[in-house]
Amino acid sequence: MTSTSADVPALWAVRRSSTGTRISSAALLAAGVALFAVPFGFAAGVVQQLTTLFIFMILAVMWNALAGYGGQVSVGQQAYLGSGAYATIFLTQHAVPPYLAVLLAAVASALLAVLLAPLLLRLRGGQFAVGSWVVAETLALLVALDADLGGGTGISLRGLNAYAPNLRRAYTYWITLAILLLLLGLVVYLLRHRMGVALQAIRDDEDAAAALGVRTGPLKFGLFVLAGFGCGAAGALTLANTLFIQPQSIFGVQWTAYMIFMVLVGGIGTFEGPILGAILFFLLQQQFAQYGAGYLIGLGIIAAGFALYLPRGLWSLPADRLHLRLLPVGYHLQRRVARPSARRSDV
């Protein structure tokens, strides 16, 4: 921090990737591909659990894309979870094969986001947060009024019983993993693109970014629609994983609580943080969910505590000390002259 600008050109070079990130990127990709083999070697319970974990990851990555990169804290992403799940129900009722319906429902949720964007993107900060929540509540009320969609009592996904249970779990698992990898790939692409820098400028100071000529509107729109797609997919997959939904639970604000927890604990605005946060949340959920209210109090305190005292999350601890990065999504300075004791300094 204290180094003057004068010595930078001589000793430092701006780099995107290093040997470390190249190795870790390749390892991550290999791990992602290897995960497709899980249904061949593990029990159905494990497959279903991992599906749940991947859905959490999708949600965390999407919420982080909105808040961590776009600076938009949404308390209403459950609108897209619900629309994804109920669009799946609607499509299967109209003779669309269930897994195709899951994919189409995610697209439908993205379209819903396109429609809502002009309305909600007018709002900023807390107004956007509560405004998006109102949309989710409105959709929940509308769905509860529709008897064909099961009304307030909920509805089962039919059509999947055509598959043997193990096969069904495997298919759901593969689709979930594929969508997760697709979304992660999209986020990496976004961050490596010029847009990524612009996005982080918006997050840091939207007005300043706009004053510097960053066109914030299209970028925020893109993220909003991406998050609509991802959360819609997560809702449809939750339905495919559990086979039954109720409007008050799939449209419930607890989803936002989970997303905020995962992203804040893992590290908001980082690529790796939400994934780490999702894994931690998944483990906590396994261990403590039975404690109900006490567990939720703990989640609330931890999330608020991270926001106040460790705003960049757990990932920042190894990342800052070891300059650890799994993917080449940032810029950093590297000394041109290798010195044994030299530490790289992040910009």
Next chain:
Amino acid sequence: MNWINAVVQGLLLGGLYALFACGLSLLFGVMRIINLAHGDIAVLGAFLVWSITTRANVSPLLGLALALPVMLALGYALQYTVLARSLRGGTLTPLLVTFGLSIVIQNGLLQAYSPDVRSLGGSAGTLSTGSWHLTAQLSIPYLGVLTLATAVLMLGGLQLCLRHTGWGREMRATALDSDTAALVGVPASAVYARATAIAVGVATVAGTFLAVHSTFDPSSGPTQLIFAFEAVVIGGLGSLWGTLTGGIVLGVAQTIGATIDPQYSILAGHLDFLGILASPRGRSLITRSTT
């Protein structure tokens, strides 16, 4: 006649929403934050009043009078312990922190009081049940009138204080430019603490009126936050009289919706809010508030 009744009841219900909206509007105006725990704080206040009322066997209004000092102190503490730190963390941090607080309060109440639905209507006697029967169709409940009158007094009184008292001027000056306020000797944190205490106090009043008016349980907070927010946006952010109008518009929309079909009540309020947001007026409301 049915419609006139709906409008009158909506007007009175609007008083309740304006009370809920008052504190949210004040904190947004002074500190530029939306307190996502606002509804839960109101419900916490309602539970405190409920405890006092049932333990001491007094009227809810006396219970409210006893609970208010506690809640005001809680408001001060909230600013100095949590909000002050979150304000230093940038624009997103207060949202995330108050959302966490909302979850903690809801589940804390759930632990302490169980999920049972409660009401203070029973202990309020004729106040909650009595009404003036004007015609066979139209009656005006005492409670509705008292709620609306309280809302007018609170919002009007707050408006007058902001305009004409020393601490009101400090609050307006800090809202406009807290750094410069510090340069003339006004500590922003003290002003914010006062604003938070007032917001929590008015929320407690709102929560008590809700509890007398209908029922409440530990998870009632978010709905009240949403209604309060809708009232604030409909009425135009940053204006306390606008907040009163917004509350009334929301109340009337809900009672008219309910007259068509009880299921449409809350939905009609949401659609009214979204409609106003979509209108050209909505755009101007928002841009004015973000400058």
Next chain:
Amino acid sequence: MSLLEVEGLSARHGLLNAVREMSFSVADQQVVAIVGANGAGKTTLLRTIAGAHPAAGGTITFDGLDITRMPAHRRVREGIALVPEGRRLFSELTVEENLRVAGRRARPGPWNVGSVLDAFPMLTPLRDRRAANLSGGQQQVTAIARALMTNPRLLIVDEVSLGLSPTAVDTVYAGLGRLRDAGATLILVEQDLRRALSFAGHVLCVLEGRVVLAVPAGDLTREQVTEAYFGLQSSEPR
């Protein structure tokens, strides 16, 4: 004995060292003009003295009290008032409300709404006008009057005449002159060298965050100041 003692003071904007180990002192009833090019660190220096900007190193002592870490509003109570660059009036408040906000927690002293309006009679007809609707000169006078309402022992005015018409500048200096003659301690930042040299008793030249010249105004020629101003004396400041 000096009222204000600045020792090795540093202040930063991110990586930029705006103020680098500055040292100087201001005696009671002294009038000091700070001159220097844009970006020399004058505004940051004044804001750091007033507590609106954190010090990165060094100490600020006011009347024997170390105030380096004291928050801005408490320094006001000790007797430091800053008229910030750009005036920064509370735009939605009237002139009188601007004055009253500053007077509410003021130290005891001669200044109140009545005496301030007596000192700046041009404000009397404007007292109910919103600050946003004032001319530049009226705003500057209001800002000085607002600072006086805190009954300061040290009044700091940043960019006294920036953006003002020549007649407005005269009005502002007439007011400041009355304060000076009444024995006030003043620090001014002034771009107009002629003004600065004729008004102040002492001049402090600031270049690239450092004090390069600190002398009584009478001992100083325009050429000396110009040299210091543009760094002609030493191309490589210490």
